[in-house]
Structures are given as structure tokens and as C-alpha cells.
Amino acid sequence: MSQAAVLETTRRPAPIAVADDDAATQRPYHHGDLSRALVLAGRRILESQGVAALSLRAVAREAGVSPAAPYHHFKDKGELLDSVAREGWMELGASIVEARRSASTPRQAMTEIGVAYVCFARANPALYRIMYDAACDKASMPGHGEPEMEGSGWTQVAEAIVEAGVCPDNPREIELATIAAWCTAHGVAEMAGFREFDELKSALGGEEAFVRAVLSNVGVFGAQRP
Amino acid sequence: MSQAAVLETTRRPAPIAVADDDAATQRPYHHGDLSRALVLAGRRILESQGVAALSLRAVAREAGVSPAAPYHHFKDKGELLDSVAREGWMELGASIVEARRSASTPRQAMTEIGVAYVCFARANPALYRIMYDAACDKASMPGHGEPEMEGSGWTQVAEAIVEAGVCPDNPREIELATIAAWCTAHGVAEMAGFREFDELKSALGGEEAFVRAVLSNVGVFGAQRP
DNA sequence: ATCGCCATCTGAACGGTGTCAACATCTATC
DNA sequence: GATAGATGTTGACACCGTTCAGATGGCGAT
Numbered sequence: 001m002s003q004a005a006v007l008e009t010t011r012r013p014a015p016i017a018v019a020d021d022d023a024a025t026q027r028p029y030h031h032g033d034l035s036r037a038l039v040l041a042g043r044r045i046l047e048s049q050g051v052a053a054l055s056l057r058a059v060a061r062e063a064g065v066s067p068a069a070p071y072h073h074f075k076d077k078g079e080l081l082d083s084v085a086r087e088g089w090m091e092l093g094a095s096i097v098e099a100r101r102s103a104s105t106p107r108q109a110m111t112e113i114g115v116a117y118v119c120f121a122r123a124n125p126a127l128y129r130i131m132y133d134a135a136c137d138k139a140s141m142p143g144h145g146e147p148e149m150e151g152s153g154w155t156q157v158a159e160a161i162v163e164a165g166v167c168p169d170n171p172r173e174i175e176l177a178t179i180a181a182w183c184t185a186h187g188v189a190e191m192a193g194f195r196e197f198d199e200l201k202s203a204l205g206g207e208e209a210f211v212r213a214v215l216s217n218v219g220v221f222g223a224q225r226p
Numbered sequence: 227m228s229q230a231a232v233l234e235t236t237r238r239p240a241p242i243a244v245a246d247d248d249a250a251t252q253r254p255y256h257h258g259d260l261s262r263a264l265v266l267a268g269r270r271i272l273e274s275q276g277v278a279a280l281s282l283r284a285v286a287r288e289a290g291v292s293p294a295a296p297y298h299h300f301k302d303k304g305e306l307l308d309s310v311a312r313e314g315w316m317e318l319g320a321s322i323v324e325a326r327r328s329a330s331t332p333r334q335a336m337t338e339i340g341v342a343y344v345c346f347a348r349a350n351p352a353l354y355r356i357m358y359d360a361a362c363d364k365a366s367m368p369g370h371g372e373p374e375m376e377g378s379g380w381t382q383v384a385e386a387i388v389e390a391g392v393c394p395d396n397p398r399e400i401e402l403a404t405i406a407a408w409c410t411a412h413g414v415a416e417m418a419g420f421r422e423f424d425e426l427k428s429a430l431g432g433e434e435a436f437v438r439a440v441l442s443n444v445g446v447f448g449a450q451r452p
Numbered sequence: 453a454t455c456g457c458c459a460t461c462t463g464a465a466c467g468g469t470g471t472c473a474a475c476a477t478c479t480a481t482c
Numbered sequence: 483g484a485t486a487g488a489t490g491t492t493g494a495c496a497c498c499g500t501t502c503a504g505a506t507g508g509c510g511a512t
């Protein structure tokens with residue numbers, strides 16, 4: 001469907017409402033809520049065509065709007081991608097909360113948090129790339145200072161680390177362990193997709209088994225060594 | 227200097243010899259060894275302007291050649307970047323060999339390998355980004371099957387892991403530990419530059435101290451927990 | 453020594469991109 | 483209902499990767 005829009009540039013797809021669950025909603029303003037529609041369009045392109053296809057013009061096309069329209073809602077392309085990324089971080093945070101809740105012991109919670117992080121990134125690789133890029137040049141990590149993300153993500157990990165007792169109970173040690181956890185999860189998340197590991201993955205019975213096996217070697221996430 | 231080349235498009239900088247240590251070398255052919263010169267130009271741009279400025283045209287400009295010239299030496303932009311990346315991996319491999327040699331105990335060797343990996347990536351952040359991107363869609367990890375990289379990098383890490391006894395002495399466990407090591411180093415390398423950590427870094431006495439503190443929390447690289 | 457081949461380099465072009473200024477249109481508010 | 487401001491469109495600019503026809507020049511065959 002978006003294929004057609006790409007091939008036949010003249011005929012633009014009909015503007016999509018912010019939520020297409022109610023088809024009867026006639027867009028109340030020029031477009032409705034374009035900034036939201038653009039973020040959704042961005043995610044759609046990310047999922048269907050990957051990060052290389054995520055141009056500002058493509059997003060505008062997908063949203064059924066002219067290439068310059070986004071500039072009335074975002075300073076530039078980076079700011080639009082930041083919005084897409086922020087949604088991703090919020091979903092990842094929710095996934096971590098869920099993983100922690102599902103575990104029966106604090107130590108197991110750490111493992112599940114790691115697996116949840118990596119699996120989210122692997123399930124949405126293009127989105128995760130955007131998320132990482134956006135986090136790169138931010139002065140604070142995702143989840144710090146954003147009221148709608150309070151109690152998810154970063155703080156969850158720190159709490160779980162304290163509960164699991166993976167490091168001395170001391171603010172600095174806890175911070176270092178939390179950073180180590182994030183770094184490690186990020187590294188595994190980015191490299192789990194390497195084709196080099198395909199053989200090992202299937203030998204271990206799938207990607208999640210592979211991820212668990214790797215994470216078990218990693219200290220913060222792994223089972224306590226005897 | 228390359229600023230001028232950007233601003234004043236008409237006047238191209240003089241073609242640079244493949245190695246400018248010997249200024250008397252008159253280029254023997256059309257350009258000399260353009261493919262080598264292009265790789266060097268790419269690295270120069272990477273270091274001075276970052277990865278966002280690394281366009282094929284910019285590389286050609288820096289090498290004093292027309293935008294189409296690189297196509298006689300590389301299939302496309304990706305192949306040129308692959309060459310730049312391969313050099314980077316070889317240098318990183320050498321750095322790892324050196325780090326391992328400098329350590330006095332097998333366990334310390336693991337720590338130094340991790341620090342060397344991260345410090346290389348942090349010292350050449352744009353280059354490392356290219357290196358990672360190139361490794362992404364390769365079927366084998368850097369250092370596998372390339373004769374000029376035999377005995378550096380990947381195999382070094384596996385050997386060091388065996389010597390340090392960080393995992394059961396079993397091919398699969400060794401492979402998993404090696405993968406975990408690489409994932410971890412990659413994660414720390416990419417995130418060590420986050421501005422979020424600036425305060426902690428200076429509190430710990432610099433970036434290398436920060437890196438060592440984080441790595442000590444990650445199992446494969448860290449000191450053995452008591 | 454000359455010729456012709458072929459690797460190499462150039463110039464111009466195409467479609468794509470991000471971004472901007474000028475203009476058009478619609479909503480909200482007085 | 484007039485007007486101001488927010489929102490969308492058009493057209494343009496510079497840059498990008500890539501291709502292709504032609505110029506250039508080194509090197510092997512004659």
C-alpha cells in the first residue's frame with residue numbers, strides 16, 4: 001500500500017486519522033493531530049522498511065502530507081525521530097516493569113530484565129536504533145526527569161539491583177552496577193542480530209535461548225557464580 | 227584546510243600522495259594509488275568532522291578527485307566504508323594483542339583487553355561507528371577468515387578467556403563467554419560517551435577510571451568476585 | 453617506435469534527501 | 483463577521499549516491 005504511494009508520487013494516500021479505529025471521525029482541523037500522525041507514520045515505516053528508509057519526506061508521504069508540513073510541528077528531522085524514540089523508551093520501560101513483576105526472586109528479576117531489554121530491541125531493531133541514537137546526544141538518559149516515565153526503566157533496574165544484592169549497597173556501587181547493566185544489555189541487544197551467531201542460536205534452540213546463555217556470562221544479569 | 231575545499235568548490239586541493247612522508251614521490255599513475263588515498267581521506271574526514279560528514283563526495287573531494295572516481299575502485303559507498311572499517315578492526319586487534327601482552331596475570335589480561343577495546347572505541351568514536359556498521363551485515367565477525375588478521379582480536383580474546391578460566395573449559399562455554407565479552411565491550415564502548423555520565427566520570431578521575439569501574443561489574447572482564 | 457587497448461578519471465545528469473521562504477487556507481477569537 | 487495566528491502547499495536550493503558517455507593516459511603487443 002505504501003508501495004503505491006512511493007511509485008506514484010502524484011496521488012497521495014488519503015490522510016489517516018490519528019486513530020483509525022473510528023473511521024467516522026472527520027479530521028476536525030487541517031489534518032487533525034499531525035504531529036501524532038507523523039510519529040505513527042514514522043514507526044510504521046521503521047517497521048516495514050527499516051531505518052534506512054526513514055526519511056522525513058517518506059514520513060510526510062506516509063502521513064499524506066507535503067514534505068514541508070512536519071516543520072510546523074518539529075524543529076527538524078532529529079526532533080521528529082526523538083519523539084518516535086521517546087515512545088520506544090516508554091514501551092521498553094513498561095516491558096521491563098512487566099518482566100520484573102513476573103519474576104519470583106530478586107535474582108531472577110535481574111535476569112528477566114536483561115532478557116526483556118534485549119528481546120524488545122531484537123523485536124524492534126530499527127526502532128531500537130533510533131532510540132539509541134536519540135539517547136546519544138541527550139544530556140540525561142531516557143527516563144530521567146521525564147514525568148511520564150517515572151518509575152519505569154532506569155529506576156526499576158537500580159531497585160532490582162539493590163534487591164538482588166549484586167553489588168555492595170552503596171550509592172556509587174549501585175550506580176556503577178546500573179550503568180554496567182545498561183551497557184551490557186545494549187551491547188547484547190545490538191550484537192544478537194549478527195549473522196555470525198545464527199548457527200549457535202539454532203543449536204541452542206532459538207534466539208531467546210542464545211540471549212539467556214550470553215547474559216548468564218555477564219555478571220549483573222547472570223546467575224550467581226558458585 | 228578541508229574547510230576551504232568545502233566552501234570553494236571550484237578549486238580542489240592538490241592530490242595527496244598515498245603516504246605524504248615522502249614528498250618527492252611523483253604519483254606514477256593517474257592519481258597514484260587512489261583506493262588507498264580514498265581510505266585515508268575517509269579516516270581524515272571521520273576524525274575531523276565525524277560520521278555525519280562522511281559522504282562519498284566529501285571523500286572524493288578530500289582526495290582531490292571527482293565524485294565518480296571512487297566507483298572505479300569500490301562498488302559503492304558501503305564498500306569504501308568497509309575498507310575503512312577493516313583497517314580499524316586491524317588496529318583494534320593490534321591494540322588488544324598489546325594489552326594482553328602487557329598484563330602480568332591471565333585475569334588481569336582480561337581486564338586490560340576490555341579496557342583496550344573500550345578506549346580504542348572512545349578514542350576513535352566515528353571510526354568505531356563505521357566499524358560496527360560494517361560488522362553488522364557481515365556473515366562473519368571481524369578477524370574470522372581474514373588472513374591478515376589471524377591471531378589478533380577474536381582469537382586473542384578466546385585464548386585469554388581460557389587462560390583466565392572465567393568459564394568452564396568447554397568449547398561452547400568458551401564461545402559463549404567470548405561472545406559475552408565482545409557484546410559487553412561493545413556496549414560499554416558505545417555508551418561511555420553519554421553525557422549523562424560526565425559527572426560520575428570526573429568524580430572517578432577520568433574516563434578510563436570510569437570504564438574500569440563499569441567493566442569491573444560485568445563478569446568476564448571484572449575482577450573475580452570473592 | 454608506434455598503435456591500440458583498457459584502466460582510470462571527468463562532466464553532466466537523474467532522482468532522492470533535508471530545509472527554507474513565500475504563499476494559501478483554515479480555526480479561533482474578539 | 484473581521485482578523486490574527488496556526489497549519490499546510492509550492493517551489494526552490496544545496497547536497498547526496500549513482501550512472502553513463504566521453505576524455506586521458508600508461509602499458510603491452512606489434
